Amino acid sequence: MRSSTATGTTTTAEAAAVYRGRFAPSPSGPLHLGSLLTALGSWLDARSRHGQWLVRIEDLDTPRSQPGIAQALLATLARCGLESDEKVLWQSQRHAAYEAALQQLQRAGLLYPCSCTRRDLAHGPYDGRCRQGPQGPGPHSLRLRLPASGGFAFEDALQGTQRGAWAALGDPVLVRRDGLVAYQLAVVVDDAFQGISNVVRGADLLSATGWQLALIDALGLPQPRYAHLPVLLGTDGQKLSKSLSAAALDALEPVAALFQALRLLQQQPPAQLANANIQQVLGWAVDQWNPLALSGVADINEPLTPAD
Numbered sequence: 190m191r192s193s194t195a196t197g198t199t200t201t202a203e204a205a206a207v208y209r210g211r212f213a214p215s216p217s218g219p220l221h222l223g224s225l226l227t228a229l230g231s232w233l234d235a236r237s238r239h240g241q242w243l244v245r246i247e248d249l250d251t252p253r254s255q256p257g258i259a260q261a262l263l264a265t266l267a268r269c270g271l272e273s274d275e276k277v278l279w280q281s282q283r284h285a286a287y288e289a290a291l292q293q294l295q296r297a298g299l300l301y302p303c304s305c306t307r308r309d310l311a312h313g314p315y316d317g318r319c320r321q322g323p324q325g326p327g328p329h330s331l332r333l334r335l336p337a338s339g340g341f342a343f344e345d346a347l348q349g350t351q352r353g354a355w356a357a358l359g360d361p362v363l364v365r366r367d368g369l370v371a372y373q374l375a376v377v378v379d380d381a382f383q384g385i386s387n388v389v390r391g392a393d394l395l396s397a398t399g400w401q402l403a404l405i406d407a408l409g410l411p412q413p414r415y416a417h418l419p420v421l422l423g424t425d426g427q428k429l430s431k432s433l434s435a436a437a438l439d440a441l442e443p444v445a446a447l448f449q450a451l452r453l454l455q456q457q458p459p460a461q462l463a464n465a466n467i468q469q470v471l472g473w474a475v476d477q478w479n480p481l482a483l484s485g486v487a488d489i490n491e492p493l494t495p496a497d
């Protein structure tokens with residue numbers, strides 16, 4: 190049997206053998222409709238391919254990770270019937286793995302200290318001015334030296350072929366001036382550690398994928414397939430996680446929240462499903478999952494028409 194999912198077409202046997210998806214929220218705020226949409230999209234893609242689905246808490250940015258938020262987030266997901274198939278992975282407990290990856294990059298001569306602050310840098314990609322040595326006193330960040338020429342290309346199952354020149358990306362920071370490991374490094378190390386075959390996440394991360402591909406290559410890790418979902422914006426045009434108009438889902442009834450997320454994922458749930466229970470809603474959604482309804486849909490922020 191062949192099935193079509195957000196990250197490609199495979200036979201059921203292949204999918205069962207390899208599909209491992211994940212949802213990797215940063216605990217900087219409660220679960221809102223935008224993050225439920227991403228969680229549900231990745232869960233449906235995994236389940237429709239008889240795959241596993243894992244949750245990873247990206248709590249490296251300790252100043253922004255609020256205590257209790259991650260637990261509340263996991264509890265809201267569980268109320269919506271979305272639970273990790275394996276023990277939740279917490280990035281705050283993964284420092285030894287990031288350190289090992291940094292040492293590997295260091296040995297390969299791919300890391301360099303950089304003294305530039307955000308204020309030093311004009312808008313646009315980093316120009317590599319510290320590649321020959323830091324231009325000023327510490328504390329320094331550590332950057333990855335991208336290849337001198339060329340670029341990346343990958344096939345995104347929803348957004349199509351993506352290409353970019355390394356020079357247009359600029360060398361990414363892997364360790365910040367304050368010593369915190371950056372998302373770009375942690376996500377690559379942990380996706381490989383968790384054996385993730387399919388990354389389904391928000392399109393706000395599409396432009397970061399080039400950096401992640403460079404790191405995957407430099408560390409000799411397997412490359413997952415990608416599908417980037419359209420991002421839900423607040424009424425102020427900001428991504429919901431950063432928007433003041435993002436209402437926490439805690440107050441919303443789970444079936445109503447799932448129903449709304451399914452509509453935003455363009456899955457057209459029938460009106461009577463709004464009165465079903467969580468397992469029925471999720472069961473319907475797995476059977477009907479048609480990610481291609483989302484491809485080419487750049488904006489899911491059109492006002493919704495009432496369910497008929």
Ligand code: GLU
Binds near residue numbers: 212214215247391394
């Ligand atoms: N932690 C990121 C976020 O909450 C997602 C990372 C990823 O899916 O790669 O936006």
